[in-house]
Amino acid sequence: MNNVTKIGLLGAGTIGGSVIEVLQNNRDIIAQRANTALEIKNILVLPRELDGLRQRGLPATDNYNDILNDPEIKIVVELMGGVKPAKEFILDAMAHGKHVVTANKDVVAQFGHDLFDAAEAHQIDFLFEAAVGGAIPIIMPLKRSLTANKITEVLGIVNGTTNYMLTKMAEDGADYDTVLKEAQAHGYAERNPEADVEGKDAARKIAILASIAFNSRVKFEDVSVEGITKITPEDIQYADNLGYVVKLLAVGRDTDLGVDVRVNPVFLSKDHPLASVSGVLNAIFVRGYPIEEAMFFGPGAGKPTASAVVSDIIEIARGLQRGAAGRFGCTCYHHRQICPVEETVSSYYIRLLVEDKPGVLGKIATTFGNVDVSLKSVVQTKANLDAHVEIVVITHAVKHKNILEAEAALKCLSVVDEIFNVIRVE
Amino acid sequence: MNNVTKIGLLGAGTIGGSVIEVLQNNRDIIAQRANTALEIKNILVLPRELDGLRQRGLPATDNYNDILNDPEIKIVVELMGGVKPAKEFILDAMAHGKHVVTANKDVVAQFGHDLFDAAEAHQIDFLFEAAVGGAIPIIMPLKRSLTANKITEVLGIVNGTTNYMLTKMAEDGADYDTVLKEAQAHGYAERNPEADVEGKDAARKIAILASIAFNSRVKFEDVSVEGITKITPEDIQYADNLGYVVKLLAVGRDTDLGVDVRVNPVFLSKDHPLASVSGVLNAIFVRGYPIEEAMFFGPGAGKPTASAVVSDIIEIARGLQRGAAGRFGCTCYHHRQICPVEETVSSYYIRLLVEDKPGVLGKIATTFGNVDVSLKSVVQTKANLDAHVEIVVITHAVKHKNILEAEAALKCLSVVDEIFNVIRVE
Numbered sequence: 043m044n045n046v047t048k049i050g051l052l053g054a055g056t057i058g059g060s061v062i063e064v065l066q067n068n069r070d071i072i073a074q075r076a077n078t079a080l081e082i083k084n085i086l087v088l089p090r091e092l093d094g095l096r097q098r099g100l101p102a103t104d105n106y107n108d109i110l111n112d113p114e115i116k117i118v119v120e121l122m123g124g125v126k127p128a129k130e131f132i133l134d135a136m137a138h139g140k141h142v143v144t145a146n147k148d149v150v151a152q153f154g155h156d157l158f159d160a161a162e163a164h165q166i167d168f169l170f171e172a173a174v175g176g177a178i179p180i181i182m183p184l185k186r187s188l189t190a191n192k193i194t195e196v197l198g199i200v201n202g203t204t205n206y207m208l209t210k211m212a213e214d215g216a217d218y219d220t221v222l223k224e225a226q227a228h229g230y231a232e233r234n235p236e237a238d239v240e241g242k243d244a245a246r247k248i249a250i251l252a253s254i255a256f257n258s259r260v261k262f263e264d265v266s267v268e269g270i271t272k273i274t275p276e277d278i279q280y281a282d283n284l285g286y287v288v289k290l291l292a293v294g295r296d297t298d299l300g301v302d303v304r305v306n307p308v309f310l311s312k313d314h315p316l317a318s319v320s321g322v323l324n325a326i327f328v329r330g331y332p333i334e335e336a337m338f339f340g341p342g343a344g345k346p347t348a349s350a351v352v353s354d355i356i357e358i359a360r361g362l363q364r365g366a367a368g369r370f371g372c373t374c375y376h377h378r379q380i381c382p383v384e385e386t387v388s389s390y391y392i393r394l395l396v397e398d399k400p401g402v403l404g405k406i407a408t409t410f411g412n413v414d415v416s417l418k419s420v421v422q423t424k425a426n427l428d429a430h431v432e433i434v435v436i437t438h439a440v441k442h443k444n445i446l447e448a449e450a451a452l453k454c455l456s457v458v459d460e461i462f463n464v465i466r467v468e
Numbered sequence: 469m470n471n472v473t474k475i476g477l478l479g480a481g482t483i484g485g486s487v488i489e490v491l492q493n494n495r496d497i498i499a500q501r502a503n504t505a506l507e508i509k510n511i512l513v514l515p516r517e518l519d520g521l522r523q524r525g526l527p528a529t530d531n532y533n534d535i536l537n538d539p540e541i542k543i544v545v546e547l548m549g550g551v552k553p554a555k556e557f558i559l560d561a562m563a564h565g566k567h568v569v570t571a572n573k574d575v576v577a578q579f580g581h582d583l584f585d586a587a588e589a590h591q592i593d594f595l596f597e598a599a600v601g602g603a604i605p606i607i608m609p610l611k612r613s614l615t616a617n618k619i620t621e622v623l624g625i626v627n628g629t630t631n632y633m634l635t636k637m638a639e640d641g642a643d644y645d646t647v648l649k650e651a652q653a654h655g656y657a658e659r660n661p662e663a664d665v666e667g668k669d670a671a672r673k674i675a676i677l678a679s680i681a682f683n684s685r686v687k688f689e690d691v692s693v694e695g696i697t698k699i700t701p702e703d704i705q706y707a708d709n710l711g712y713v714v715k716l717l718a719v720g721r722d723t724d725l726g727v728d729v730r731v732n733p734v735f736l737s738k739d740h741p742l743a744s745v746s747g748v749l750n751a752i753f754v755r756g757y758p759i760e761e762a763m764f765f766g767p768g769a770g771k772p773t774a775s776a777v778v779s780d781i782i783e784i785a786r787g788l789q790r791g792a793a794g795r796f797g798c799t800c801y802h803h804r805q806i807c808p809v810e811e812t813v814s815s816y817y818i819r820l821l822v823e824d825k826p827g828v829l830g831k832i833a834t835t836f837g838n839v840d841v842s843l844k845s846v847v848q849t850k851a852n853l854d855a856h857v858e859i860v861v862i863t864h865a866v867k868h869k870n871i872l873e874a875e876a877a878l879k880c881l882s883v884v885d886e887i888f889n890v891i892r893v894e
Contacts, residue, residue: 190778
């Protein structure tokens with residue numbers, strides 16, 4: 043081993059900085075495993091960042107052409123995030139015959155198809171292990187280690203921010219606003235937390251996971267999304283009493299009506315392997331035949347993500363030596379329908395405030411029955427100050443449209459004051 | 469896709485039968501993912517098994533030469549288990565230019581070096597995902613997805629039999645002999661359970677995992693092994709009270725004195741990701757830089773193992789189409805020392821029976837102090853009938869040799885009646 047494989051880095055933020063450190067700190071073992079030294083030849087950053095990098099003895103440019111037109115650079119590593127200009131930059135790199143590694147879930151979830159087509163056309167490798175689950179190996183295991191399986195379900199806790207918040211709410215009994223501020227103070231949530239708390243980040247990730255698991259393109263727009271903003275300490279307490287934890291779950295499921303793909307808070311049984319995944323950690327759970335079940339667990343964001351990025355670089359560097367590039371093509375062989383969310387099936391938890399008088403429970407139960415929602419339990423929980431009580435209903439498995447009908451019907455009942463929350467039970 | 473890749477199977481037991489089923493049931497998705505149909509051309513079985521297979525319309529032979537000399541067979545899948553004749557059969561297949569997939573931990577743990585050499589010499593692929601962790605993807609993730617990392621620790625619950633037994637002991641408070649009989653009744657333990665309960669099966673698996681994680685050959689003989697036969701319901705109860713679960717843990721750890729590699733029962737903190745792995749399920753936990761931590765979880769044995777075997781076959785079939793065979797070579801670049809077990813460091817739990825009289829606790833504590841074992845807690849637990857009490861000691865982290873000295877010294881104390889158990893705390 044005495045050759046060198048040269049890399050161009052796009053972006054030097056948290057993950058980019060960690061990639062630079064790892065290539066430095068683990069230089070020897072990486073060279074042995076890659077059978078080539080890996081060298082960062084150039085780093086594309088904003089003009090104001092140039093000096094900082096150069097002072098650290100690192101190469102830097104603010105002109106992408108310096109990387110595109112450098113024939114020594116064989117691998118471009120895109121760590122800018124977002125769609126613009128990342129998508130164009132990736133396509134430009136491919137057009138210049140450079141292999142691409144990215145950690146960018148947005149661009150893969152939204153434009154995966156175009157990117158794979160371009161990679162195929164230029165016969166280059168396009169790897170994105172870091173785009174889902176951060177450091178957790180899940181893309182390569184799905185594409186290479188689980189290929190024998192008919193996968194029926196992929197479930198993920200793939201957003202560390204919301205998992206941290208829900209964990210803190212459960213541990214401290216704190217409310218949503220309090221834990222959001224805490225998460226922001228720790229740097230786990232951004233100042234504008236929308237992408238995380240409204241489930242959009244998780245939706246991009248499950249779009250990618252479902253595409254691979256079911257060999258059919260699932261786009262971000264296909265994912266039905268609901269965030270955690272309505273979750274209260276009361277819901278979490280009821281969940282605990284009933285044997286569940288509340289998690290923001292990304293769901294991809296193979297059904298007769300197509301792929302059920304969504305992100306929503308759920309009551310998850312404490313027995314489920316995902317239930318013990320707490321704090322900022324992520325995990326992806328897979329069910330299929332013949333494997334039955336498997337779970338992949340680890341850090342979902344931040345500096346450890348460099349593990350996935352650099353391992354992808356090593357994988358490409360190894361392939362280059364064998365002339366085996368272009369090995370990792372698109373695996374979407376089918377075109378599966380997306381199951382309309384109204385047709386998806388779950389049990390549900392419904393918490394509502396009703397008048398505390400005789401016959402109310404009966405009215406509630408009858409209302410559910412009228413729209414074909416069969417109930418597992420109806421429990422009156424605590425009396426309110428002014429002659430009202432809370433009722434917690436758990437349904438059997440029903441279609442989502444029936445639950446929507448039940449909600450509409452309940453709202454028309456004079457004894458029902460408020461429907462606090464409707465949460466799926468997994 | 470209209471080509472066919474033909475396979476020879478050695479053995480048609482539990483895993484072999486499942487491989488046959490999976491290749492049949494998942495035929496279409498496998499063909500798409502492999503970009504070739506996979507066909508079992510011949511199955512080597514014992515003479516008495518020939519009729520059974522043929523009646524099911526399956527090809528079968530009791531003469532290995534029928535497979536070796538069949539130029540159409542490109543991949544030999546060894547599922548016989550054991551060292552003889554599996555090792556020779558694998559080498560024969562390689563010598564005939566056939567790629568090899570095996571689920572055989574014995575042969576890989578003991579003769580991995582020879583097998584990799586032969587694979588390299590004949591430029592064929594040798595894959596063994598199923599040899600550790602059954603269906604769980606761990607070998608390929610370690611060899612391909614975690615290559616950026618300096619791995620410092622690999623911990624595994626890699627024996628389903630003992631994990632089932634320990635789980636049942638914890639749940640039911642039953643004793644060792646009772647749960648062993650239960651495990652045997654369920655088919656989870658063999659009539660002669662020695663390989664499982666004495667930790668030898670787990671030792672073979674950690675030898676393989678440590679070899680890959682630390683890029684240095686670790687053989688079965690290098691592993692210090694202790695089984696679960698001395699674990700009592702009392703130990704499990706104390707563990708629970710102190711915030712631990714008892715697990716048979718396979719440990720590979722990078723230390724200044726070499727690789728600390730062993731299998732032993734441990735008190736594992738309930739907070740550890742491996743603590744919630746119960747029943748016959750397996751999991752492998754990895755610590756390193758930059759990934760920090762990752763865990764891989766799933767079924768460790770039985771029919772799901774076909775997931776790993778068939779995925780390995782698909783991986784080879786894909787490579788064959790690109791002429792990229794021989795890609796998966798040995799990754800043991802170094803020769804690391806094995807850390808002598810006496811030099812390994814842990815906290816310890818020690819449970820002993822002593823005379824119930826003034827000054828005993830002091831004598832015990834002094835004895836530990838004399839051999840440089842510092843104590844975290846000494847608790848007198850329950851009085852015995854005849855003026856004896858149980859003492860539970862938890863030490864700080866100390867070298868194993870000091871614990872051996874402490875044991876020897878305690879045995880010389882007249883107030884010490886019996887040392888029930890000494891268990892590492894992780």
